Structure formats: structure tokens, C-alpha cells
Amino acid sequence: DTGVSQDPRHKITKRGQNVTFRCDPISEHNRLYWYRQTLGQGPEFLTYFQNEAQLEKSRLLSDRFSAERPKGSFSTLEIQRTEQGDSAMYLCASSPGTSGGRNTGELFFGEGSRLTVL
Amino acid sequence: AQTVTQSQPEMSVQEAETVTLSCTYDTSESDYYLFWYKQPPSRQMILVIRQEAYKQQNATENRFSVNFQKAAKSFSLKISDSQLGDAAMYFCAYRIPTSGTYKYIFGTGTRLKVLA
Numbered sequence: 001d002t003g004v005s006q007d008p009r010h011k012i013t014k015r016g017q018n019v020t021f022r023c024d025p026i027s028e029h030n031r032l033y034w035y036r037q038t039l040g041q042g043p044e045f046l047t048y049f050q051n052e053a054q055l056e057k058s059r060l061l062s063d064r065f066s067a068e069r070p071k072g073s074f075s076t077l078e079i080q081r082t083e084q085g086d087s088a089m090y091l092c093a094s095s096p097g098t099s100g101g102r103n104t105g106e107l108f109f110g111e112g113s114r115l116t117v118l
Numbered sequence: 119a120q121t122v123t124q125s126q127p128e129m130s131v132q133e134a135e136t137v138t139l140s141c142t143y144d145t146s147e148s149d150y151y152l153f154w155y156k157q158p159p160s161r162q163m164i165l166v167i168r169q170e171a172y173k174q175q176n177a178t179e180n181r182f183s184v185n186f187q188k189a190a191k192s193f194s195l196k197i198s199d200s201q202l203g204d205a206a207m208y209f210c211a212y213r214i215p216t217s218g219t220y221k222y223i224f225g226t227g228t229r230l231k232v233l234a
Contacts, residue, residue, distance in 0.1 A: 042209050042224035105151045109163040
């Protein structure tokens with residue numbers, strides 16, 4: 001399967017612990033997005049990468065959140081000193097840029113990483 | 119600021135009937151993209167249909183069609199001949215193509231129930 005994959009799918013942690021999520025986008029996609037989705041809400045934009053460059057971060061992303069995409073391939077999202085309010089589904093999505101693949105504007109989503117902070 | 123509003127938290131439709139999901143958005147841009155995404159329970163979100171704002175013709179994909187009213191900033195999704203597999207959360211989304219970051223903004227979603 002060459003879709004977007006996320007790991008882990010579920011993470012339960014205690015408040016104050018650090019967690020890291022990984023996203024492997026579709027291989028030829030140079031754009032990668034992280035979104036957060038809470039119950040009954042739509043996805044909220046967190047951050048965006050074009051290749052390895054992080055081009056935008058939401059104001060929602062506090063200093064406890066950091067994302068990387070070191071080689072322009074996979075990405076990690078780390079949350080330090082987790083709080084109960086961080087409990088959510090973290091979605092990764094990718095899309096092709098104009099230089100690689102036909103850009104229809106479509107986002108391809110992974111199945112998400114569900115975080116529960118106790 | 120760009121916003122996307124879905125005023126129907128939940129809708130129900132009888133199998134084989136037609137249902138319309140509403141979406142309005144706010145933007146000062148003239149060139150943008152609109153999307154409807156489907157999120158089945160515990161499954162990933164997938165694209166249902168997209169509309170480019172410069173195109174006057176409403177997009178259609180099999181049983182799915184949109185009613186795009188640019189002046190009214192309205193973008194509704196019509197599902198014809200509803201099937202049990204259509205049951206899901208549906209999200210309306212908006213993207214500015216020239217923003218540089220290509221950020222997508224999603225509505226809060228409409229849960230569609232299909233009754234057998």
C-alpha cells in the first residue's frame with residue numbers, strides 16, 4: 001500500500017510525558033500537513049511542510065509542539081509535557097506539488113494517530 | 119479571515135433517496151478551491167468532490183454533485199440514490215491556491231446517517 005501511513009495509531013500517555021508521532025507520506029508528494037481533530041470537530045491546521053521546509057505553523061501550535069521533516073520524506077510531530085487538552089486525533093496528509101505529479105489540490109490523509117492523555 | 123461553516127451537525131436520509139448537505143464560506147479571494155471530504159467511522163478521510171472557483175459549471179462525480187453559488191459563497195453537496203456506505207462525517211473544505219502555504223480550512227462537519 002502506498003498511501004499515507006501514521007504511527008502509532010493509538011497512544012495513551014500520562015500527563016507530563018512526551019509523545020512523538022510519525023507520518024510517512026505518499027512518496028512523490030512534497031507537501032505534508034499536520035492537522036488536529038477533536039471529537040465532533042473538523043480538522044484544525046497545525047503545520048505545513050514543503051519538502052523539508054516548515055512554511056507555516058498555526059498559532060494553535062504552542063511551544064510544546066514541534067514538527068520536523070528532516071529529509072523531505074517522513075515527518076514527526078512531538079508533543080512535550082502533554083496536557084489533557086492535547087487529547088485528540090492527529091492527522092497527517094500529503095499532496096503533490098506542482099513539480100511532481102498532477103496537482104488536483106487533493107489532500108491524501110492517513111488514518112490518524114489518536115492521543116489520549118490521562 | 120477565511121472560515122467554513124456547516125450548519126447541519128447531523129442529517130438522515132432514507133436509502134435510495136437524495137440528501138443535500140450545506141456549506142458556506144467566507145473569503146475575500148476570487149480564486150480558490152472547494153472540497154467535500156468523507157470520513158467513514160474509524161477510516162481515513164477521502165475526497166468526494168472538488169470545485170475550482172473560476173469554473174461556473176458545478177462539479178459532478180457519479181452520485182455526488184455540488185451546487186456552487188460563488189456570489190452567495192455557498193457550496194452544497196447533493197448525494198443521489200443514497201447508499202448505506204455513504205454514512206460518514208462529511209467535511210467541507212476551502213483552499214487558497216496562491217497563498218504559498220496552500221492551507222486548507224475545514225468546516226465542523228455533518229454526520230450523515232443512511233436509514234435502510
